[in-house]
Amino acid sequence: MRSIFALIIIALLLGTFNTAIIFAMNNNISNIDNSLTSINSKLNNLINEISSTKKELERFKSFYYPIIIKDALGRTITINSEPMRIVSCTPSITEMLFALNLSDRIVGVDKYSNYPKLVLELKEKGVITEVGGVTTLNPEKIAYLNPDLVLIDASLQKKFIPTLEGFGLTVIALEAPSIEEVINNIYITSKITLKLEEGEKLIDQIKSTIKEITFKTSKVPKQKVLFLVWLDPLWTTGNGTYANDIISIVGGINIFNDKNGWFITNPEEIISRNPDVIIFSSMTLPKSPEELINYIKNIPGFNEINAIKNNRVHILTGEAANAIERPGPRIIDATLLLAYIINPEIFNITIPNFISNYENIIRR
């Protein structure tokens, strides 16, 4: 009876604390976005949930499993015991597992998982097996590894679920089209793998980074940003993508935020929207960075665009592109990197036009 009372009191206290933080942030940041408010409250809620789960755990350690969770596809999944052999099917999930200190439990990853560098080493040593490309998974190979947890992408790898479950595997679909979902994934994963300490730490880090950056960048006028992932034709993003989300919390405004998802645009449209910054992000570059910057500058009529006039065209490739395009724990890196690119004067930094390895830029 006493313990239940204690739990209720703790929950109440945390709730008040939570509201206080939101209030404090509202006072600090005058023109805070709706999306930002929801991200912040989500962060706070999750930290609360993790804390209460931790408390629960201390008391009922032996009753923790089985836990029942709902995955991104709305399926109800029961985890019967602590997962010890995990297969990750996308690079961002792999990055998350490493960030949660689960590297010793990973037995398989997809072909494109290459971060942190330790993955490559473990792959070479044969500790971790490759289980196919993101859209070309090999379910038999996964089953052969005899994992007790398979983490897949909800939209790209949905089609593999029946086969994988046919092998008797526990499959959880994750999806991360937004910052909130990234954090939610970290929460779910830390909860089912009993890495609550690590999960809490990571979410807390994300929270403080976002808070610091949004606070600093909210004091200056928003910069209009064009985010490109392909040049011929010009592919860009509208609302509702991870890149758009991050741009909007670091003092930028995506010039196409009135549209949805990824789409092809044209130079006319870009000229009429006149971006202040142009970011081209691609894992591999079709030409050298200098050639690409020249290509963008020489698109007819682009000399009228602010970004070109002020030499603010940035080419991101390799790790820099991965950090921004993979919705995972590197959200911290992506937030810092984009904040520095979009608002360099706030952070007193000169950003190069071509960025591949970004570590030296964000860890100053």
Place this chain on the structure above:
Amino acid sequence: MLTLAKQRKIRLLIYLSFLSVLLFLSFLSSLMIGSFPLSPIEVFENLINPEKNKTISTIIYNYRLPRALFALITGFSLGISGGVIQSLTRNPLADPYITGMASGAALGAAIAFLIPIISIYFIPFFAFLGGISSILLTIFLAKKAKAGPIGFILAGIAIGTFASALLIFIITLAQEKAHGIIYWIYGSFSTSKWSDIIITLPIVAFCSLFLFINARDLNILLLGEEHASQLGINAKRLWILMLLISSLCVSSCVAFCGIIGFIGLVAPHMIRLILSSDNRFVLPLGGLTGAFLLLLSDNIVKSSINPFGEMPISTITSIMGVPFFIYLLIKKGGRYEM
């Protein structure tokens, strides 16, 4: 009672004035339609005084104007070449596509596009090589088959299909660059630039001039080789020369805008059915009609942008072209002469 010649003259005048009004309207609307719509007044103001609004004039001069002009040039060249090829093969169904010419040109251009050292300015040259070689191959096959005009069409279909298959094969191999190519293969003016016009316009001007001058001889050629030689025309030489020139005309455009169907079939037939099948009318007026039809199609394409970009222009030209052609064929089929 008007004489037949006079009737024809009046009809010609009516058609010409009608066409010029339509051409003007579609040209104006092509400058108005785009990512953000402009009013006719804004278009005129910024055409006359580019300093008025830098953004608008940049867009008009760099994108809308070259795009409209290139669509006109391409439509013109397709209209003329279609008329020539129909006469040469004495087959109303022939056009630059059926003869394998366009697919060959596209194949040539695609090869050039994928070889990194080849400058973009040589792409029309490769397209021309592809177009010429596929039509020469078609001629050779037709001769071997000894099946006359029908054999020519069949050979053209064989070569065209083969070229298209090779094209898709190459595209599949070149995944990295495929984005750009696939888009261009199905026809689009979205990337038209002034440099395309500078390269294409002289070629099309030269070719159409040559074809206009020889339009009378083309009429005689229609009567048959024997007849033509009796009238002192080197039928074989003229036949091949006209084929090469019309192929050059089409290839230079295909190289920049991709494959566009049906304009070459419909435009000259419209003139034949409405006015006369005299090639001296069919070629220039067919060219103008083709120019109008293609610009109109491009306007429709431009106003239908979706997240995956614009739809291929061939979609519109076929949807517009086929029913219209069927209508004319049924309605005026009795007076169809070739």
